[in-house]
Amino acid sequence: MSPRSIALALLVTAALPAATQTGHVPLVQHADGRAHEVLDGAWRVVVDPYDVGYRNIFDEPLTTSWFAHDAQETERWDRLEYDFDAADALHVPGDWNSQRPELFLYEGTVWYRRRVRLARAEDERLILRFGAVNARARVFFDGDLLAEHEGGYTPFDVEITDHVGAEAEDHSLVVMANDTRSKAGVPMDNMDWWNYGGITRSVRLLRLPATYVRDYSVQLDPEAPEEIVAWVALDGARLGQRVRVAIPELGAEASAQTDADGVARLRLPFRGERWAPLDPRLYDVVVEAETDRVEDRIGFRTVEVDGVDVLVNGEPVFLRGISIHEEAPFRGGRGLTPDEDRQLLEWATELGCNYVRLAHYPHNEAMVRAADEMGLLVWSEIPAYWALAWDDPATFASADQQLREMITRDKNRAAVVLWSVANETPVSPARTDFLTRLTETARALDPTRLITAAVFADHERQPDGSTVFRVEDPLAEHLDVVGVNEYVGWYDGLPDKIGTIRWEDTVGKPLVLSEFGAGALYGLRGDSLTRWSEDYQAYLYEEQLAMLRDVPFLRGLSPWILMDFRSPRRPLPTIQEFWNRKGLLSERGERKLAFGVLQRFYAEVARDWR
Ligand code: GCB
Incomplete structure (x- = not known):
């Protein structure tokens, strides 16, 4: 459904999911190191102090939220009480408090909207990486609620693969950010720092292969520090693959077959220099599967x-x-x-x-x-x-x-x-x-x-x-x-x-x-x-x-x-x-x-x- 075609209905039936942690996929390691597009910059916003975006006058939740539709007037008699295209913008990444004087002390809900023109190659997976949204986020893509996340200082990933076709099309990405403090929250409602609200860290669109290297750990073995212990976890349909971890500069590498869960464990010899305080030594590390490859910079040290x-x-x-x-x-x-x-x-x-x-x-x-x-x-x-x-x-x-x-x-x-x-x-x-x-x-x-x-x-x-x-x-x-x-x-x-x-x-x-x-x-x-x-x-x-x-x-x-x-x-x-x-x-x-x-x-x- 394109945002433009959505009727301006305020449907009031079922509640939004009660859970605050739905829809996001396990975190992709080293998002910056993957093919990606940066979705930062000016996002149009609606400031919503009374939460009209997701509840009606009887305080009942809306099935699909009002602002999430990112609708536009199509007939002259349409009644639309918001308009993202005409609205002011906030810079992402950033907080709203320090961008606009009238939002300095504001705590509540702001709806962010960004249009993205996207096409997807066959076998490509598209994942949105949010570096952080303080404190609660609901992510809507073309009006559909895809994910919710709570926790204002850690990243989360939302997959949009099934929502993007082969032809380039305009899509609407709407993020509801809410930073109302609460006694049951982490942090709680009382703290000695500013509760900066908004999409406070970068937003990226990761383009990953159908089966990708989702996560890996490459560290010195504390028990045997002349060796590196590593594991690699794949995500996708082809979980059975040969994976390889290499440190070209040291001529060190190892490969292994993944298990049924797509996880492989490896050991590599380490004959390099240690990372040390004020004397950091980082190595290029390659993590490779048959269908994906990531490069990272990693240091090796022990701590005890x-x-x-x-x-x-x-x-x-x-x-x-x-x-x-x-x-x-x-x-x-x-x-x-x-x-x-x-x-x-x-x-x-x-x-x-x-x-x-x-x-x-x-x-x-x-x-x-x-x-x-x-x-x-x-x-x-x-x-x-x-x-x-x-x-x-x-x-x-x-x-x-x-x-x-x-x-x-x-x-x-x-x-x-x-x-x-x-x-x-x-x-x-x-x-x-x-x-x-x-x-x-x-x-x-x-x-x-x-x-x-x-x-x-x-x-x-x-x-x-x-x-x-x-x-x-x-x-x-x-x-x-x-x-x-x-x-x-x-x-x-x-x-x-x-x-x-x-x-x-x-x-x-x-x-x-x-x-x-x-x-x-x-x-x-x-x-x-x-x-x-x-x-x-x-x-x-x-x-x-x-x-x-x-x-x-x-x-x-x-x-x-x-x-x-x-x-x-x-x-x-x-x-x-x-x-x-x-x-x-x-x-x-x-x-x-x-x-x-x-x-x-x-x-x-x-x-x-x-
Ligand atoms: C503390 C807190 C810190 C405060 C600081 C203060 O003990 O851990 O978050 O900012 O005192 O200035 O009172």
Whole structure:
């Protein structure tokens, strides 16, 4: 059915499927490495604050949505209360909040429309890759609902093969994006970052053969690091094929026959150079089946924990890190370009980092690939943040799915060493059970990386005036590396309290101080106790770093945060203006004093850990 021919009926009968995760196909590995067309650019939009696109006046769902038809008037008496062709456009990838002043605080539904002229070769499969749509997406093709996806920071794929014919024809692609916050969501309805809505990452149309290489994993065998273990999974009718994995530069290759599920396992000798922090070595890797071929760039390294040490390639490392939000430098907002990703990572490198915590959700794929190329270790996390609805099975399903999508997408990146399942979650049996199950998912999908979470430490004032910090969270037992967020000097006392802290090891695992920090407005000076001044922030960093130097089981830190970022929780006029000011850089990249304090500390640590 062409959109133009659709009658303007508001049919009200059956409901849209209740499930929020339907229709999409298993993720295609390395979408960028496949033949594709980029569907970014100007998409026409209808802003729909009352959700008229999918419900009638009695709050009953529409069988097929009003806007999804992308209809046009054909007779002069037609009643059509929208018109995509005459509507304004928003840029994809991007969020709506930072593109239009009147949408700055908008949370709700926006319908995006893009026309595509497509023909399909026989035996070709067409898959739409959405890098991310925050937070819920419904994808309609020529008016038909093809897929729904929930989770605003991970990719999903929608197959349109059966909807495209041999002749070139115009098709209508409509995406409903909704970013209404909810208590049962992941993240929940309360968080300290901007809920940027929209098609926030690139949209691509992948052209794949009838049976294609859907996924693969190519990594050093942690048990026998002179070998690479690989698996390849095919998708399509010809699941029985010979597949080959090769690293031409090393003259290494292996081939194997797929099993009945289209999966083959292979081993290759590895006599190359390892990928190492700040010394990244990537190899061209060819993954080939009889009907498809993909090329990727992959690094090889090991990562493990030995007592309180984190070992990369068998060498103890100290994680000199910084936390980063996915917010565009200089302009704010999402839809970062590869240059903007790199800018953030270059600033981290200038700070002396060998490690970044990509908070509080999976960042875009190009960001992780840039870290891989720059030799920055990565902590990657899902937005299981603060008080989720631990008892709600749908909340668990969403967290679990986002974790799977993150691991599926990034499992071939040597840079990624830590998967984090949560940030600052209130301890209860239901929460610990929920998060423990997530650690099990992560380990089952990827037994080669370390599992972590950012938790709180218990602290107690002692009669001698000191404050003892120890991790008593039962989740720690299920983690390889324990992350702790600690805000003494900002939310808890003044910076001079930091000197009273003593850490006690209760878990025998590496500790990473995943956050500490203080707000400062760039350019605001005062004495070291003037809140919001650069001086206060610098003083707090000095005190924290002096204290942390003496923690024998500390193996890294990622202070909060590289750059100021937007947050609706931060309304203080003249200082915050909806920016969380804990950045070491302003949103324009201007260095605050504390940048230099941390930079000097990292220079020292880099010398000591050589
Ligand atoms: C935290 C959170 C982080 C906040 C930060 C703050 O503990 O993990 O998301 O932005 O504190 O600035 O309060």
